Amino acid sequence: MTLRCAMMMVLLSLMSSASLTAQSDSVGGPYDRLVIRGATVIDGTGSPPVGPMDVVIEGGTIVELRRTTPVDLAQGAGGAVRAPADRVIDGAGRYVMPGIIDAHTHMGSLLPDDYIPSLWLAHGITAVRVFVAGEDDQAVRLARLQRRGEAVLAPRIVLYRFWRGDDPRLWNADGAREVVREWKAAGLDGIKISGKPGLFPDVLAAISVEAAAQGMGVAVHDGQDGVAPMNAVAVAGAGVTTIEHHYGYAESTFRDRTVQDLDPDYNYGEELKRFRATARVWDEADLDVLYGDVLDTLVALSRGGRFTMVPTFSVYEDQTDLARARNLPWLEAYTMPALMDRWTPNPEVHGSFYFEWTSGDEGAWGRLFLKWLPWVNAFKNRGGLVVVGSDTGTSYHLYGFGTIREMELMQRAGFHPLEVIRSATMESARAVGTPDAGVVRPGYRADLLVLDLNPLEDLKVLYGTGVERVSRDGVATVQHGLTYTIVGGRVIEAQERLAHVAALVASARHNATRP
Numbered sequence: 001m002t003l004r005c006a007m008m009m010v011l012l013s014l015m016s017s018a019s020l021t022a023q024s025d026s027v028g029g030p031y032d033r034l035v036i037r038g039a040t041v042i043d044g045t046g047s048p049p050v051g052p053m054d055v056v057i058e059g060g061t062i063v064e065l066r067r068t069t070p071v072d073l074a075q076g077a078g079g080a081v082r083a084p085a086d087r088v089i090d091g092a093g094r095y096v097m098p099g100i101i102d103a104h105t106h107m108g109s110l111l112p113d114d115y116i117p118s119l120w121l122a123h124g125i126t127a128v129r130v131f132v133a134g135e136d137d138q139a140v141r142l143a144r145l146q147r148r149g150e151a152v153l154a155p156r157i158v159l160y161r162f163w164r165g166d167d168p169r170l171w172n173a174d175g176a177r178e179v180v181r182e183w184k185a186a187g188l189d190g191i192k193i194s195g196k197p198g199l200f201p202d203v204l205a206a207i208s209v210e211a212a213a214q215g216m217g218v219a220v221h222d223g224q225d226g227v228a229p230m231n232a233v234a235v236a237g238a239g240v241t242t243i244e245h246h247y248g249y250a251e252s253t254f255r256d257r258t259v260q261d262l263d264p265d266y267n268y269g270e271e272l273k274r275f276r277a278t279a280r281v282w283d284e285a286d287l288d289v290l291y292g293d294v295l296d297t298l299v300a301l302s303r304g305g306r307f308t309m310v311p312t313f314s315v316y317e318d319q320t321d322l323a324r325a326r327n328l329p330w331l332e333a334y335t336m337p338a339l340m341d342r343w344t345p346n347p348e349v350h351g352s353f354y355f356e357w358t359s360g361d362e363g364a365w366g367r368l369f370l371k372w373l374p375w376v377n378a379f380k381n382r383g384g385l386v387v388v389g390s391d392t393g394t395s396y397h398l399y400g401f402g403t404i405r406e407m408e409l410m411q412r413a414g415f416h417p418l419e420v421i422r423s424a425t426m427e428s429a430r431a432v433g434t435p436d437a438g439v440v441r442p443g444y445r446a447d448l449l450v451l452d453l454n455p456l457e458d459l460k461v462l463y464g465t466g467v468e469r470v471s472r473d474g475v476a477t478v479q480h481g482l483t484y485t486i487v488g489g490r491v492i493e494a495q496e497r498l499a500h501v502a503a504l505v506a507s508a509r510h511n512a513t514r515p
């Protein structure tokens with residue numbers, strides 16, 4: 001890279017940080033008084049849509065809902081808002097729902113500060129729980145700006161830190177309690193555990209108890225590098241708030257041993273082997289036990305209000321069908337070259353293990369989906385909490401797009417679209433510790449979406465790139481569902497954010513090809 005080019009890169013990265021806090025024509029508010037007039041409201045609780053309704057927002061808070069259906073008007077119970085407003089959004093023919101809360105994300109520091117947040121806003125994501133390795137993560141920087149009250153053009157960020165590092169206290173119970181208190185004082189909202197040392201039973205118990213006392217969450221990625229017998233039932237029983245992914249459930253059904261029947265040459269550090277083997281544990285699962293004792297125990301813990309499943313179905317879809325994943329229609333225009341580079345198979349990058357991938361591998365992952373998805377649906381039907389988490393950023397699983405895909409896969413599992421939206425909003429808000437959001441309700445945060453198309457008819461209308469419809473005479477048109485993403489009362493044009501991403505990608509590509 002030439003010096004001139006290097007200076008340009010620095011300038012570009014400064015500009016992209018600045019554009020996160022800049023005002024532009026496509027962003028307005030918060031307003032003293034904003035009214036969305038006459039919309040159909042999907043409130044996030046699982047209730048059916050109702051409208052027309054006026055939604056009144058003052059600053060960053062919903063202050064009033066008024067039903068203006070003919071029956072309400074006739075009964076004198078409703079009535080349109082007549083008081084003056086600083087801005088009125090015409091809701092006629094439109095839908096209002098709470099913003100989507102993605103409970104499982106990562107940022108890192110590879111990409112410009114405004115790239116991932118713009119993809120999120122272009123897909124109606126108004127809050128994210130981000131798992132960070134340390135202080136230098138982009139998410140920490142953005143969360144600090146938000147907490148100082150700066151108008152950052154990004155979803156609200158909830159910070160969980162990985163239980164990893166050089167600190168010897170991470171390995172024992174007394175040390176663990178101290179670390180949890182220090183992390184609370186440092187502004188962290190929770191702890192993310194992925195294997196050892198957090199999965200030693202004494203350490204996990206100490207973390208869970210101290211985190212509950214501090215009002216923090218504990219998210220666990222169970223798995224083959226865990227500590228037997230810390231299967232998912234044991235982990236949930238220790239008092240953690242969320243279990244991510246599919247790991248540990250199949251092991252919970254074993255009755256004649258406690259560990260998977262792994263080959264002697266298995267090595268968790270070799271990701272191709274790891275991801276091949278982890279699907280096949282579901283071939284060993286006992287379905288009677290899975291739907292019996294395991295489900296009973298997990299449902300009881302979830303009804304107690306603390307335990308929630310974050311399946312992240314969509315992060316595994318590439319394992320079920322690699323060709324599909326590599327040819328998704330939005331990858332070309334919206335993936336930064338640096339991200340695409342990371343997705344090229346590389347033994348040093350997590351999730352980039354496709355040196356070879358066979359029909360047998362896709363078959364094993366397909367069988368896993370056939371067992372796992374309906375079981376998660378059964379968990380939900382018995383009263384268990386399941387929320388939307390995408391784990392976007394690894395192979396071909398692009399931010400924003402991947403969150404909407406997660407919602408589609410919940411529908412595939414058997415969730416009604418109203419249940420999918422409830423999982424993505426009200427229940428996700430509770431799971432990540434932001435219970436002031438996720439419902440269209442007075443007193444709640446004005447984190448809302450305004451849609452031109454009905455997401456209950458087709459969740460795909462939430463994709464930033466919209467949906468294609470073809471008329472009977474063969475004319476294709478693209479229709480965009482999401483018009484405005486409202487975060488804390490700020491009204492953001494979703495399509496402008498997506499165009500911004502396309503411009504970032506085009507400019508990065510242009511710079512990469514220059515001598």
Ligand SMILES: [Zn+2]
Binds near residue numbers: 104106
């Ligand atoms: Zn993850």
